[in-house]
Amino acid sequence: MINSLKLKKWAAILVTSALAISLSACGGTQTASQPTAANESGNKAEAKSDYPQKPIVITAPSGAGGGLDTTARALTKVLGETNLVTKTLTVENKPGGGQAVGLADFVNKDSKDPYRLYLPSAPLIINNLKKEGNSPYSYRDLTPLAQLTKDYGAIVVKADSKYQDLNALFEDMKANPTSVTLAGGSAPGSQDHLVAMLPAVKAGIDPKKIKFVSYDGGGEAMTALLGGNADAIATDISGTGEFLKAGKVRVLGISSPERLAGEFKDIPTYKEQNIDAEFTIWRGLFGPKDMPVDVVKFWEDTLQTMSETEEWKKALEANGWENGFKSGDEFKKFLEDQEALIQEILVSLDMAK
Structure with missing residues (x-):
């Protein structure tokens, strides 16, 4: 009887020891159902990013004081004031070639550097499509993060002009294209030119016959x-406000999809005048082409919150911009x-590649 009890006791000890050894061995191997501390959701892509860890540089492809420079500096100021970004944000100006110089410089640097950002506008697209274009690059060579602002094109005359609406202006241009001088603050095929040519084409005018004079900037125009x-x-349109208030100009039409508010509320759109055209002048933020996924997510979320x-x-409001936020x-x-x-517009001008 005693021997039998001893045998059972030793058997129990042996089983317990074997189980302990087995558990100890299993503890060295993590199963698929046991996420790591950095991967509590079971998905490494969802782990919290530690970006940013150092200063960030935003390239504005314009000179100091230009619209892109102003937008970039407003952006850095607000991101800092709201503590949405706690690392230093600086603006680097790279003017030239209607944004082409800044774009080439940005694209040809490290395509994975998440601490470089780029803030262009519509010429990013225009310069790549023109026959005589000055950029082999487009938005496809970047990572779009967010559209920040929107503005619209406008056709403007002097306050004492005989033209009261777009149709009257276009009728004269149809009858005798060279009798009307149309001007803009950019070269043919660039933004101001397209703002004018788009409604003209939709109104049935041959854009190649229009007398267009280009000036170095909207101020000169x-x-x-x-x-x-x-x-x-x-x-x-944002550049006409002070002249409109002073009674020096009349705005014949705006390229917006619907009437604007405030000081521009009485100005009809192109569409209201039976000209089926609209054009958005935007400014947006981009990263390099191969920007890491977690950094893209950081900027999309941060800019959404900032907006x-x-x-x-x-x-x-201070700069006369519309909130045109779009991301992703x-x-x-x-x-x-x-x-x-x-x-489409460049083809009608015989200026497309």
């Missing part, structure tokens, strides 16, 4: 208009659509 050297100019802050809304697939789709529109 406005001076030409007020000085009597142009009958009308194509420009951005809803009071600080950003005040910056928009929505922004990419917008770029594709505008590329198709610009291609």
